[in-house]
Amino acid sequence: MTTAPAPAATREALGPALVRLQRAGADIIVVDADLGKSTSARAFKDAYPERFFTFGVAEQNMVSAAAGLATLGSTVFATTFAVFAEHAFDQLRMSVAQPRANVKIVASHGGVSTGEDGASAQSIEDLALFSSLLNFSVVVPADIVEAEAIIDAAVANDGPWYIRTGRPKLPVVYTEGHRFRLGKADMLRDGSDLTIVACGLLVERSLRAAEALAKDGIQARVLNMATIRPLDVEALEAAARETGAIVVAEEHLVHSGLGAMCAQALATRHPVPMEFVGVQNRYGESGTWDEVLDIMGLNAAGVTEAAKRVLARKR
Amino acid sequence: MVTTASTDLKVLTRRLRRHIVNMVYTAKSGHIGGSMSAIDIMAVLYTRILKHQPNDPAWVGRDRFIMSKGHCTPAQYAILAECGYFPVEELASFRRKGGRLQGHSVLGKPGGVENSAGALGMGLSFGLGIRLGMRLRGMDNRVVVLMGDGEQDEGQVWEAAMAAAHHEVDGLIAIIDRNGIQNDDFTANTMRTEPLDEKYRAFGWEVRAGIDGHDHAAIEETLRWAYSVRGKPVCVIFDTVKGKGVSFMENNPGFHGAPPSDEQYALAMTELADAEGTR
Numbered sequence: 001m002t003t004a005p006a007p008a009a010t011r012e013a014l015g016p017a018l019v020r021l022q023r024a025g026a027d028i029i030v031v032d033a034d035l036g037k038s039t040s041a042r043a044f045k046d047a048y049p050e051r052f053f054t055f056g057v058a059e060q061n062m063v064s065a066a067a068g069l070a071t072l073g074s075t076v077f078a079t080t081f082a083v084f085a086e087h088a089f090d091q092l093r094m095s096v097a098q099p100r101a102n103v104k105i106v107a108s109h110g111g112v113s114t115g116e117d118g119a120s121a122q123s124i125e126d127l128a129l130f131s132s133l134l135n136f137s138v139v140v141p142a143d144i145v146e147a148e149a150i151i152d153a154a155v156a157n158d159g160p161w162y163i164r165t166g167r168p169k170l171p172v173v174y175t176e177g178h179r180f181r182l183g184k185a186d187m188l189r190d191g192s193d194l195t196i197v198a199c200g201l202l203v204e205r206s207l208r209a210a211e212a213l214a215k216d217g218i219q220a221r222v223l224n225m226a227t228i229r230p231l232d233v234e235a236l237e238a239a240a241r242e243t244g245a246i247v248v249a250e251e252h253l254v255h256s257g258l259g260a261m262c263a264q265a266l267a268t269r270h271p272v273p274m275e276f277v278g279v280q281n282r283y284g285e286s287g288t289w290d291e292v293l294d295i296m297g298l299n300a301a302g303v304t305e306a307a308k309r310v311l312a313r314k315r
Numbered sequence: 316m317v318t319t320a321s322t323d324l325k326v327l328t329r330r331l332r333r334h335i336v337n338m339v340y341t342a343k344s345g346h347i348g349g350s351m352s353a354i355d356i357m358a359v360l361y362t363r364i365l366k367h368q369p370n371d372p373a374w375v376g377r378d379r380f381i382m383s384k385g386h387c388t389p390a391q392y393a394i395l396a397e398c399g400y401f402p403v404e405e406l407a408s409f410r411r412k413g414g415r416l417q418g419h420s421v422l423g424k425p426g427g428v429e430n431s432a433g434a435l436g437m438g439l440s441f442g443l444g445i446r447l448g449m450r451l452r453g454m455d456n457r458v459v460v461l462m463g464d465g466e467q468d469e470g471q472v473w474e475a476a477m478a479a480a481h482h483e484v485d486g487l488i489a490i491i492d493r494n495g496i497q498n499d500d501f502t503a504n505t506m507r508t509e510p511l512d513e514k515y516r517a518f519g520w521e522v523r524a525g526i527d528g529h530d531h532a533a534i535e536e537t538l539r540w541a542y543s544v545r546g547k548p549v550c551v552i553f554d555t556v557k558g559k560g561v562s563f564m565e566n567n568p569g570f571h572g573a574p575p576s577d578e579q580y581a582l583a584m585t586e587l588a589d590a591e592g593t594r
Contacts, residue, residue, distance in 0.1 A: 029448070053447060053482065061440045061474035068444025071429075072452065091471075094431050095441060099422040 005172040010165040010200075011108035013147035015043025018077060021155050022048055028155065029074045031055060033062045039079040039108045039165075063088040063103070067095035070102045075155050081114075082107035082123035082164055089129060096160045097133040103161075104154045105130075110140070110164035111251030112279065112296055113201060115289035122284040122292075123164075128256035130162035131229045137161045137182055138228040140250075142203035143173045146226060149180035157182060164200065166251075168289040171204050173224075183227050185235035191219035194307055194314070195239035195246050199225050199258055202249040202277070202298060209303035220307060228258050233265045240270040245314040247275045247306045251298055254278035273313035275306040322362045324531045326591065327397065328355055332560045333587045334393035334406055340580045342410035345418065348570040349463060350390035352494035352528065352555035357394045359534040360459060364542065369399040372426030378456045379445050381430050383438020384463040384492065385420040386572070391428065392416050400427040436469025438462060439489055443479050446487040457542055459488045465497025467508040473518070479548040480519025487548040488541045489520070492528065494557035496568050515550040528553030561586050 022028045022044070030052045036042040045052035053069075055062040059080055066078040078085075085092075085107040096103045112122040130138045139154075139161060141147035147165055154161045173188070188203070189210050198206040203224045210220040221243055223235060240246060246266070248259035259276040266272065279296055286292075293299055331354050339345035360380065361367070368374040382391050389409065396403045401415075405425075408414030415424045419433030430441050442460040449456055466472065479487055497505050508514075512524035521544050526537050534553070541549045557571070558564030561583040564575075575583055 029451070050451065055474070055478050056481075058471075058474035058478065060437075060471045061443075061478055064437045064440030064471070065444030065447065065475070065478070068430075068441040068446075069448040071445055072448035074448060090434050091437055091440075094434050095437055099431050 007169040007171055008144040009167055009169050010141045010144055010147040011038070011167060012040050013141070013144050013151060014079065014106050014165065015040035017148045017151035018044045019047045021152065022051070026155050027074045028077060029053070029069050030077045030079065031062050031066045031069070033057055033059050033080045033084065035080050038081070039106065041077070041079045059084050059087045060091050063091040064095045066103045067099070067101040075102055075104065077104045077106055079106045079108070081121070082110040082126045083121055086123065086126055086129055093133055097135050100135045100159050102158050104163065105161065106163045106165060108165045109167045111166060111200065112284045112292045112298070113166055113168045113251060113289040115167070115292050116286050118286040119283040124253045124279045124284070125256065126164060127228055127250070127252045127258065131261065133160070135160055136229060139182070139226055140164045140199040140228065141226055142200060142224050143170055145172060145174035145176060145178050146180055149178055150226070153180050153182055166201060168201070170201050173204050173207070180226065183230045183232055185232040186224040186226065187221065188224055189220065189222040191221040192243055193219045193245070194310055195221040195223060195243045196249060196303060196307065197223045197225050197236070197239070197246060197258070197262055198249040199228065200251050202251060202303070205298070205300045206249050206303050208300035209307065212300060212304050213307055218307065218311065225258060228261065231261055231265055233269065236262055236265055237269045240266050240272045245273050245310040247277060247303060247310055249277035249298070249303050249306070252278050254280055273310050275310040277302050277306050324358055324362070326589070327362070328358050329587055329589050330591060331358060331390070331393045331397060333584065334396070335389040336561070336575065336580065336583050336587065338389045338392070338406055338409040339574050341407060343574050344410060345389055345574065346386040346572050347389065347575070348496065348557040348564060348567070349384060349492065349494065350387045351559045351561070351564065352557045353384070353387055353461060353492045354390045354393070355529045355531060355559070356490060356492065356534055356553055357390055357461070359531055360538060361394050361398055363535050364538045365459065366456065369427065372400060376456070379429050379442065379458045381438045381442040381445070381458060381460040382420050382428070382432055383460050384435065384466055385432020388416065388418065388420055391420060395425065395427045401425045435463070435466045436471040439472055439475035442487060443475050443484060446484050447482065449486070450484070455486070457486045457488060459490060461490045461492060463497070464491055464493040464495065464508065464511070465502050465505065467491070467511060468506045476515060476518040476520065483546065484548050485545050489548065489550045491550065491552045492555050493552050494555045496557045496566070496571060498571055500568055511552055519547065520550045521547045522550045522552070524552035526551065526553050528555035529559055
C-alpha cells in the first residue's frame with residue numbers, strides 16, 4: 001500500500017528543479033526582485049550565488065536585464081509574483097517577446113488563491129496579458145510534479161515562457177516521472193457526455209467534479225490544459241465532436257483567459273454549448289485561499305453545476 | 316568601409332548627416348533632430364573605439380552598442396552602413412514596406428543592431444544584463460548604451476543606475492546625448508531632470524559631464540577614458556545640439572520627429588554639401 005503524497009505548492013518546484021538542471025549541465029541564470037524566498041528561487045542562489053542576480057523591488061529593470069543576459073546564450077529565469085510580473089509588460093513585449101529572448105518568467109502567487117493578501121495581490125489577468133504576447137509559451141501546472149516537469153521543458157525549449165505557479169499547498173495529481181508536453185492537453189479521465197477543460201488548481205477540483213457527476217450517471221472527460229499558449233486546438237475539437245459540450249475551469253477572469261481562448265478556437269472549428277468557471281467580472285478580497293476560491297465558485301461544486309448547465313443546453 | 320583610425324571624421328560625419336536627412340525626407344517620417352545630435356558621438360565610437368567586425372556582426376569578441384533612444388535609427392543605420400554592415404544603398408528603404416530598416420531599432424535587423432528599442436528607458440537595463448553576462452563569462456568587452464536626456468524621465472533608467480552600481484558593474488558605459496529637447500518641448504519645460512551628473516554620481520557612477528558632443532577629439536578622449544575606468548559603471552554626458560549641422564534645425568523642437576519639406580530638404584542638403592557632393 002502506498003500513501004498519497006503530501007500536499008505541496010507548485011511554487012516549491014522552481015528552486016530545486018533549477019539546481020538539479022544546472023548540476024546536470026544546463027546554463028541557467030536566475031534574476032529576482034526581492035521575492036526569492038517566496039518563489040523558492042533562493043535555493044538556486046544558495047547553490048550558485050554567482051549565477052543569481054537580485055535587482056531589488058524593480059521588475060522592469062529585472063526583465064530588461066534578463067533579456068540582455070539571454071543574448072549571451074544562457075537560459076534566464078526571472079522570478080517574482082504574478083501581479084508584479086504584470087508590472088513589466090512593456091519590457092516583456094519589446095525586450096523579450098518580439099526578439100524571442102530565451103527568458104522564462106516564473107511567477108508565483110498566481111490567481112486568487114494568494115488569499116489573505118487581498119485583491120491587489122491576486123492575479124486574475126496575467127494569463128490574458130502573457131497570452132497576448134506573441135512568441136510566449138504560457139503554462140499553468142496542476143501540481144508540483146507537473147510544475148517540476150514544466151521547468152525541465154522550459155530549459156529544453158528555447159524562447160520566452162510564462163509559468164504561473166501558486167501559493168497554496170495542493171493535492172498532488174500526478175505521479176513522479178510525469179512528462180510534460182508543451183501544447184498538448186493531458187486527458188486525465190475519459191467520458192462521453194461532456195468535457196471539462198481545466199488548468200492549475202482547477203484540474204484536481206475538476207476531477208472531483210467528474211467523480212460527483214459519475215454518481216449521477218454523467219460521464220465527463222477531463223483535460224488538463226496546462227498549456228494556454230500554444231493551445232491544443234486538436235484536443236479541443238476532438239472533445240467538442242466526441243462529447244458535444246464543454247466546461248472550462250480556471251483561476252482567471254473568464255472573459256480573457258483559457259475559456260475565452262477555447263471558445264474562440266472552437267467557434268471556427270466545431271462550436272458546442274460551453275460554460276465557464278472562473279472569476280466573473282470582479283476583483284477578489286481577503287480570506288484564506290480556499291475561502292476566496294469558494295467565494296468565486298472555483299471549486300468542485302462550481303464545476304459540477306456548470307456541467308449540469310451545459311448538459312441542459314446540449315439537448 | 317570606414318573603420319580605421321585614418322578616417323576623416325569631418326568628411327564622414329557630413330556624409331552621415333546627408334544620409335540622415337535623405338532617409339527622413341524620403342520616408343516622409345523619422346527623427347532627424349536626435350540623430351543629428353548623436354551622430355558625431357556614434358561616428359567616433361564606431362570608427363575609433365568600439366571593438367566590432369562589420370563582416371561578422373555576431374562575433375563573440377565584440378563590444379556591444381545599445382541604442383536606447385531607438386527612434387534615432389537614421390543615425391544608427393547610417394553609421395552601420397558606412398561601417399560596412401550593409402550596403403549604403405539600402406538606406407533608401409528606411410521605413411519602407413518589405414525592408415529591414417524599421418522606424419525604430421529591431422534586434423538583428425540588420426546585423427549590428429543589438430537591441431530592440433522605441434519604448435524609452437529600457438536600454439540601460441538591457442546593457443546591464445549583457446555586461447553581467449560578460450562578466451560571468453570572464454569577457455572583458457564593453458557595453459556602451461546611448462540614451463537621450465528626455466529619456467532620463469523614465470523611472471527604469473534609475474532602476475538600472477542603482478543596480479549597476481550595486482552589482483559594481485564596470486565596463487558598462489552610459490552615454491547621454493544631452494540635446495535639451497524632447498518630443499513636445501525643451502526638456503527643461505517638460506520634466507526637470509538636471510543635475511544629471513550629480514544624480515549619476517550619487518547613484519554610484521563615475522561621471523564626466525559638460526563635454527562637447529560635436530568635438531571629435533574631445534569625444535574620442537572622453538570615450539577612451541570611459542573605456543579605462545575600472546570598478547564602477549561610467550556615465551558620460553555630452554552637451555549636444557539637436558538638429559546639429561543644419562542651421563534652421565538646430566535647437567529647434569520642430570525637428571524632433573517631423574520630416575523636412577521640399578524646400579527645407581533642398582536647403583539642408585545645400586548646407587551639408589561638400590567636395591564629395593550633395594547626396
